[in-house]
Amino acid sequence: MRPLILLLSCLAPAWVCAYGQAAGAPSFEVASIKPASSSATGVGCGGGPGTADPGIWTCSNVPLAFLISNAYGFQPPQFAPIDRCCQARFDIAA
Numbered sequence: 001m002r003p004l005i006l007l008l009s010c011l012a013p014a015w016v017c018a019y020g021q022a023a024g025a026p027s028f029e030v031a032s033i034k035p036a037s038s039s040a041t042g043v044g045c046g047g048g049p050g051t052a053d054p055g056i057w058t059c060s061n062v063p064l065a066f067l068i069s070n071a072y073g074f075q076p077p078q079f080a081p082i083d084r085c086c087q088a089r090f091d092i093a094a
Contacts, residue, residue: 031094
């Protein structure tokens with residue numbers, strides 16, 4: 001009985017991870033994430049599927065809070081962190 005419980009407790013997390021993945025979800029082979037320059041101005045994202053440049057998606061000088069909101073589809077009132085970590089800005093190319 002004990003080996004069966006041990007086996008199930010090891011396989012359960014693997015099963016959850018395997019079936020928790022979205023089938024056909026967008027993915028990137030390579031992504032570059034770098035801290036934005038302190039002198040950078042302007043915020044913007046461009047490219048990606050459905051644009052003139054579908055092979056690369058870029059964002060420049062974007063705050064972490066924006067990236068989290070965009071990834072999960074939050075509206076501004078739903079996600080408004082006040083922590084300094086979410087104010088950090090990044091340049092992304094994927």
